[in-house]
Amino acid sequence: MEMLNRIRRIKLLFFLISLVFFLVLVFWVKNLLVSLFLALVGFFLLKPFVDFLVRQGLSRLVSTLFPFLFFSLVFFGASLVIFPALGNQVDSLKAELPKYVEGTQKMLQSWESGVFSFLPVESKQRLGIELSQKVQRFAQSVFTDLPEILSNSLTVLFLAPFLCFFMLLDGKEFYRRMISTVPNAYFELSMYLQHQIMEQMGGFIRARLLESVIVGVVIWIGLGVIQFPYALILAVFAALMNLIPYLGPLIGIVPGVLIALVNQETNAVTSYIVFIYLLAQLLDALIIVPMVVARIVNLHPVTVVLVVMVGSQTMGILGMIISIPFASAVKIIYASIYQHITDEKPLA
Amino acid sequence: MSLSLFWENIFKKDRHVWTIQEALKKNIVFKDLTPREINQIQNITHLRSYSASEAIFKQGEVGVGMYIISKGSVDIVYDDNRITTLKEDDFFGELALVEERGIRTATAIAKEETQLIGFFKPDLIQIMNQTPETGVKILFRIGQVIGTRLHETTALVKSQQRN
Numbered sequence: 001m002e003m004l005n006r007i008r009r010i011k012l013l014f015f016l017i018s019l020v021f022f023l024v025l026v027f028w029v030k031n032l033l034v035s036l037f038l039a040l041v042g043f044f045l046l047k048p049f050v051d052f053l054v055r056q057g058l059s060r061l062v063s064t065l066f067p068f069l070f071f072s073l074v075f076f077g078a079s080l081v082i083f084p085a086l087g088n089q090v091d092s093l094k095a096e097l098p099k100y101v102e103g104t105q106k107m108l109q110s111w112e113s114g115v116f117s118f119l120p121v122e123s124k125q126r127l128g129i130e131l132s133q134k135v136q137r138f139a140q141s142v143f144t145d146l147p148e149i150l151s152n153s154l155t156v157l158f159l160a161p162f163l164c165f166f167m168l169l170d171g172k173e174f175y176r177r178m179i180s181t182v183p184n185a186y187f188e189l190s191m192y193l194q195h196q197i198m199e200q201m202g203g204f205i206r207a208r209l210l211e212s213v214i215v216g217v218v219i220w221i222g223l224g225v226i227q228f229p230y231a232l233i234l235a236v237f238a239a240l241m242n243l244i245p246y247l248g249p250l251i252g253i254v255p256g257v258l259i260a261l262v263n264q265e266t267n268a269v270t271s272y273i274v275f276i277y278l279l280a281q282l283l284d285a286l287i288i289v290p291m292v293v294a295r296i297v298n299l300h301p302v303t304v305v306l307v308v309m310v311g312s313q314t315m316g317i318l319g320m321i322i323s324i325p326f327a328s329a330v331k332i333i334y335a336s337i338y339q340h341i342t343d344e345k346p347l348a
Numbered sequence: 349m350s351l352s353l354f355w356e357n358i359f360k361k362d363r364h365v366w367t368i369q370e371a372l373k374k375n376i377v378f379k380d381l382t383p384r385e386i387n388q389i390q391n392i393t394h395l396r397s398y399s400a401s402e403a404i405f406k407q408g409e410v411g412v413g414m415y416i417i418s419k420g421s422v423d424i425v426y427d428d429n430r431i432t433t434l435k436e437d438d439f440f441g442e443l444a445l446v447e448e449r450g451i452r453t454a455t456a457i458a459k460e461e462t463q464l465i466g467f468f469k470p471d472l473i474q475i476m477n478q479t480p481e482t483g484v485k486i487l488f489r490i491g492q493v494i495g496t497r498l499h500e501t502t503a504l505v506k507s508q509q510r511n
Contacts, residue, residue, distance in 0.1 A: 005399065054478045172474075176394070184398060187466075188405055191412045195470040 008183065015181035031155045037322055038156060039163035043171070044205045046071065050168050064168045072161065082232070089233045103262030189337070196332050204325055212239040214287070215252075215280040222276030226269065229259060238277065242284070243321045246304050253277045299327060368393055371418045371465055374437055376493060380485040388482065392474070394466040398458035411444030411452045413468030420462025425455040433459060442490055445469050 026033050046067050053063035175194070182190045216239030223231035238252035256277060260270045299307070304324065311323025368390045372378045378389060395418075398404060404422065405411055415422075416439045424431045424440065431454065434440055444450030445467070476483030 051477050055480070172392075176392070180394065184396060184402060184404070187394075187396065188409065188412050191468050191470065192410050195412065195473075198470075 011181040012183055015178070018178075031159065034318060035156045035159035035163055038160035039167055040201075041205055041209070042160065042164035043167045044202045045209065046164070046168060047202065060169060064165065068161070068165055068168070086232055086236065089230050093230055093233060100259065100262050104258055107258075107261060193333055193337075197329050200328060200332055201325060204328060208243055208325075211284050212242045215239055215242045215249075215284055218280035218283060219256075219276055222279065223256070223273065226272060228256075228269075228273065229263070234259075238280070240317075240321070243324070244304075244308055245299070245324060246301050247308055249277075249281050299324070299331065303327065367418050367463075368395060368465055371416050371437065375416055375439060377414070377439070377442065377467075377486060377489045379489060381482065385479075385482045385485070388479070389467070389475070392467075392471040394468070396464050396466055398462045398464065400458060400460045400462075402458045404456040404458060404464065405441070405452050407452055407455045409452050411441055411447075411450040412470070413444055413466055413472075414439055414442040415456070415464040415466050418463045418465050421459040422462060422464075423457045423459050425457060426453070442493055445472055445490055446487070446494070 026036060049067035050060075050063045053066060054060060058066070179187070179190055179194070216235045219238050220231055220235035223234060228234075234256045237255060238249075241248040241252035244251070253274070256273050257270065260273050265273075304327075307323045307327040308320050311319035311321075311326075313319070315322070369386055372381075372386050372389055372393070378386060381389065396404075396415075398420075404415065407426065417434055417436050419436060421436070422434045422438075422440065424434065440456060441452070444452070450469075472483065472486065475486065
């Protein structure tokens with residue numbers, strides 16, 4: 001009895017030390033958190049394929065290796081086509097950026113004069129300065145941060161698939177060893193939470209990515225048809241922003257409309273661009289959401305706004321994107337623990 | 349100590365693994381499985397140790413799976429009243445494997461130092477996804493167990509109504 005308790009205490013201690021060490025490592029080592037997040041996304045995307053191949057009688061190693069190599073090749077092939085086009089558009093946008101910043105500032109100033117006729121004099125000047133400074137700062141930061149983003153991306157590009165591969169190959173065994181150290185009192189709760197989180201996260205990530213890809217492709221094709229400038233960048237931006245619920249689609253539409261307004265496109269073209277963005281959202285709402293919405297954790301719009309704000313304050317755009325799955329996981333954990341504690345009697 | 353090594357079967361497999369396989373083979377839920385399938389199940393089960401009077405799960409909590417007693421005994425308690433005591437090779441909690449949100453209808457407490465083999469819903473789902481044939485065999489037997497328990501309960505209620 002005493003021996004059993006001693007072994008349990010040692011196990012628990014090892015578990016807690018490993019957990020703290022892991023968390024310190026993740027937050028301290030640069031790029032590890034992002035790599036881990038992307039590896040997790042890859043894990044959820046590839047897991048159904050791996051499971052399918054295991055079901056066909058292949059070994060775990062071959063089942064993991066096969067989709068991994070296949071998607072790596074697809075990604076490599078796609079990057080040969082998409083990356084150079086994206087690079088060209090980024091270069092061209094970089095050259096034309098001052099024009100768009102100036103145009104946006106002018107537009108803001110003209111709106112200001114309309115809006116500020118209702119406001120007191122002091123706030124007029126303050127708001128006007130703040131707005132133009134913010135636009136300028138944002139536009140500059142996008143390109144000054146770009147080299148650092150790219151060098152970080154290279155590390156992430158190697159680390160994320162590496163982590164993803166071993167998550168698919170040995171994740172189950174690793175999880176079994178970890179959970180064996182959980183004390184008896186919390187064992188079933190931990191199993192339940194892990195199962196719920198994995199189910200919800202898997203559905204959530206697959207659904208969100210599918211939505212984003214559809215939105216991105218529709219916008220790319222739609223803008224490409226009228227040869228609107230930076231169609232690919234705008235599509236990638238809208239697709240990325242679409243990962244943020246409620247706010248994302250609104251943020252995604254802004255650059256497209258701004259470019260149209262600064263370029264003084266005709267009303268027909270501007271309306272067409274708005275229509276394309278709306279069409280993408282409509283397809284998303286009519287096709288994807290009804291299919292997968294039941295499986296996704298529902299967060300209240302107010303919660304989404306607050307969570308996205310906290311995410312953007314702590315980690316920028318990436319924080320905005322990963323804050324939602326993170327908040328969903330917290331919600332599942334909170335709800336499950338609450339029910340576990342309060343459900344004294346069986347439900348009728 | 350060193351002499352005992354000379355007599356013991358040092359070629360036998362890991363004692364834990366052997367215990368789990370033997371216990372699984374004897375259990376009705378895994379009765380139809382081939383040795384290969386038993387080996388697959390053994391790899392995903394969890395061996396848990398409990399000291400005397402330690403709760404395995406409590407009434408009203410969310411349950412995620414069933415337990416097979418590989419050593420020791422377990423008291424099943426409903427509203428502070430002991431209903432029964434389960435011994436080695438008995439199993440309990442199988443309803444949680446198939447219920448949507450399985451709430452434990454009774455409390456299970458280790459009567460003495462007890463070792464249990466846990467088989468849980470996430471693992472059953474994984475088996476159903478990866479090897480549906482094995483999943484069907486297990487589910488069929490779980491259905492049978494639940495059906496038998498229902499028959500017994502119905503018979504008991506009927507006999508009590510008659511009295």
